[in-house]
Amino acid sequence: MLKQHPFLRALFIFFRSWIIAIIALLILYFVWLREWQMTWGSTTEEVSRYMAGDELLEDPALNATRAVEIKAPPEQVWPWLVQMGYKRAGLYSFGKLDNGGMPSAERIIPEYQNLKVDDFILPLLKVVEMEPNKSMLWVFQKGAGPWQNATWSWGLYKTNSGHTRLVSRLRQQYTFNSIQEIITWVIIDPMEIFMMRTTLLGIKRRVESN
Amino acid sequence: MINKNDLVINENKIKTFRWLFYISLFQLLACFIFPVIRFPIQVLLSIELLNALTVGLLFGLYFLGVNIYGIFIDNRRRPIYIVIVIFISVWTIWTIITWLYIEHMYYLT
Numbered sequence: 001m002l003k004q005h006p007f008l009r010a011l012f013i014f015f016r017s018w019i020i021a022i023i024a025l026l027i028l029y030f031v032w033l034r035e036w037q038m039t040w041g042s043t044t045e046e047v048s049r050y051m052a053g054d055e056l057l058e059d060p061a062l063n064a065t066r067a068v069e070i071k072a073p074p075e076q077v078w079p080w081l082v083q084m085g086y087k088r089a090g091l092y093s094f095g096k097l098d099n100g101g102m103p104s105a106e107r108i109i110p111e112y113q114n115l116k117v118d119d120f121i122l123p124l125l126k127v128v129e130m131e132p133n134k135s136m137l138w139v140f141q142k143g144a145g146p147w148q149n150a151t152w153s154w155g156l157y158k159t160n161s162g163h164t165r166l167v168s169r170l171r172q173q174y175t176f177n178s179i180q181e182i183i184t185w186v187i188i189d190p191m192e193i194f195m196m197r198t199t200l201l202g203i204k205r206r207v208e209s210n
Numbered sequence: 211m212i213n214k215n216d217l218v219i220n221e222n223k224i225k226t227f228r229w230l231f232y233i234s235l236f237q238l239l240a241c242f243i244f245p246v247i248r249f250p251i252q253v254l255l256s257i258e259l260l261n262a263l264t265v266g267l268l269f270g271l272y273f274l275g276v277n278i279y280g281i282f283i284d285n286r287r288r289p290i291y292i293v294i295v296i297f298i299s300v301w302t303i304w305t306i307i308t309w310l311y312i313e314h315m316y317y318l319t
Contacts, residue, residue: 006225
């Protein structure tokens with residue numbers, strides 16, 4: 001019957017090929033890509049090392065440790081970190097998406113250098129711990145939609161050559177209370193790397209070119 | 211000698227393929243039209259660019275596969291499929307270069 005209706009046959013081929021493609025992509029993602037993207041740029045030591053906030057979430061579903069090496073000491077990287085935030089210097093991420101339609105800053109902005117514990121980076125992302133030039137912990141607050149139960153930790157480690165290893169750790173406990181949440185996680189889990197990598201490389205470029 | 215039944219089967223195959231072409235074209239266009247409805251104008255360009263560099267490309271690659279198939283089975287529209295294949299190939303190369311050197315893409319970051 002299907003063969004006599006070209007549209008139905010096409011629809012059948014369309015769905016069948018998507019099902020095959022999705023299965024192939026899922027296998028590729030979970031067998032190889034996920035592990036690679038969750039540890040992008042970081043060493044085994046950096047992945048296993050304790051970072052601020054690790055104790056807040058036990059065995060999270062998303063546990064991503066990414067790193068870049070910046071050719072500058074931590075003291076020169078820190079000012080770029082503390083000025084990050086919504087309607088501040090941005091997140092050095094993609095386009096104008098993270099800063100209310102404004103591009104991220106290309107310079108150190110003196111008025112955003114006095115960040116302290118309990119300040120907000122994003123409307124529901126709060127600074128919980130900070131040790132200047134060494135580490136900083138941001139925690140998503142209740143009401144942050146799919147991001148509640150998440151921590152974002154930064155570590156700056158000086159290398160023997162005087163450079164900085166800038167390490168970002170994003171930890172998130174997924175909750176599956178609704179279909180919308182499940183869809184959100186299916187999208188965020190493989191996509192968040194695009195923004196995080198852009199942020200890390202964006203900081204590196206800004207520090208090194210300044 | 212060409213059998214009449216073979217011609218009918220071939221004609222059906224082309225008709226089916228063309229429907230597949232339209233469905234995957236609709237899918238690709240919907241992917242870019244959806245943000246227009248959903249997001250404010252200030253961030254729309256950034257959303258569309260991010261779309262083109264991620265999910266949009268996934269649908270684009272599906273459409274690429276459909277068009278490559280079309281080159282071989284639908285002779286009458288072959289030039290259209292060739293143009294689309296070239297366009298999506300350029301799009302794919304642009305995406306790879308963009309992600310490799312994202313920090314230097316000032317118009318994006």
